[in-house]
Amino acid sequence: MKKIAVLVSGGGSNLQAIIDAVKAGDLNVTIACVGADNPNAGGLTRAREAGIPTFVTDYRALYNSYAQGAMPPADFSLEEVFEKQGLVKAESSEKVKGFLERRALAEADLLNELSFFDVDLLVLAGFMRVLTPYFIDRFNGGASLPRIMNIHPALLPSFPGTDGYGDTFGYGCKVGGCTVHFVDYGEDSGPIIGQAAFSIGPEDDLATVKRHGLAEEWKLYPECIRLYSEGRLNMGERGGRKVVEVVA
Ligand code: GAR
Numbered sequence: 001m002k003k004i005a006v007l008v009s010g011g012g013s014n015l016q017a018i019i020d021a022v023k024a025g026d027l028n029v030t031i032a033c034v035g036a037d038n039p040n041a042g043g044l045t046r047a048r049e050a051g052i053p054t055f056v057t058d059y060r061a062l063y064n065s066y067a068q069g070a071m072p073p074a075d076f077s078l079e080e081v082f083e084k085q086g087l088v089k090a091e092s093s094e095k096v097k098g099f100l101e102r103r104a105l106a107e108a109d110l111l112n113e114l115s116f117f118d119v120d121l122l123v124l125a126g127f128m129r130v131l132t133p134y135f136i137d138r139f140n141g142g143a144s145l146p147r148i149m150n151i152h153p154a155l156l157p158s159f160p161g162t163d164g165y166g167d168t169f170g171y172g173c174k175v176g177g178c179t180v181h182f183v184d185y186g187e188d189s190g191p192i193i194g195q196a197a198f199s200i201g202p203e204d205d206l207a208t209v210k211r212h213g214l215a216e217e218w219k220l221y222p223e224c225i226r227l228y229s230e231g232r233l234n235m236g237e238r239g240g241r242k243v244v245e246v247v248a
Pocket of ligand 1: 008009010011012013014015125126127128151152153161162163164178214217
């Protein structure tokens with residue numbers, strides 16, 4: 001049986017949907033652990049109530065320790081991250097250097113915590129931190145199928161970023177949705193695994209859009225994890241772009 005880890009930052013309603021799907025026998029995986037980037041994430045309580053081990057990689061505390069002189073991990077190379085993300089040249093920005101170095105400090109802690117559980121798949125469920133190539137490559141470990149999944153509250157590639165439903169509603173879209181995708185170096189840009197859509201009518205406001213969207217997320221995420229657990233996801237290519245092919 002596949003082992004998964006789930007990372008949360010907030011309330012964890014998607015985590016709950018995954019826990020419930022496992023309990024109901026609809027999803028045949030072991031949730032080995034739940035991690036959070038802050039000690040107050042509501043998802044931690046949901047995990048504890050379900051008897052799942054938890055850990056916290058406290059990003060804020062680690063960023064403070066960086067400000068006080070803690071060094072990035074010894075195997076972190078700024079040049080490597082710049083090159084992989086196609087960012088500005090290393091020497092051109094102290095700000096970006098600090099951003100990436102303190103993030104690597106947190107990501108090294110995350111990798112260490114996760115190493116105790118030896119999971120096949122990492123599931124980001126409302127984890128509001130960008131993962132850098134430092135983490136992504138070490139976690140993927142050269143596997144042909146990526147090993148990090150994310151759920152995003154919009155129909156990607158429209159509306160990446162932190163407020164998918166807000167951006168969808170604010171744009172006046174008549175259809176909203178959510179997307180599960182593998183994580184790559186870009187912002188919400190990785191290969192799409194599954195999507196669900198819902199209509200937005202004149203009676204809707206931002207609150208109802210969020211409610212409809214979350215209800216779709218709770219069905220979509222367990223379904224996509226199930227496809228992974230059944231070995232039904234393959235990487236393919238269309239027009240030079242990496243895509244996910246779902247085996248029937
Ligand atoms: C969900 O809507 C999820 O799509 C979104 O955060 C919410 C978490 O809710 N994720 C992102 O915006 C990621 N960039 P939850 O904590 O109740 O599962």
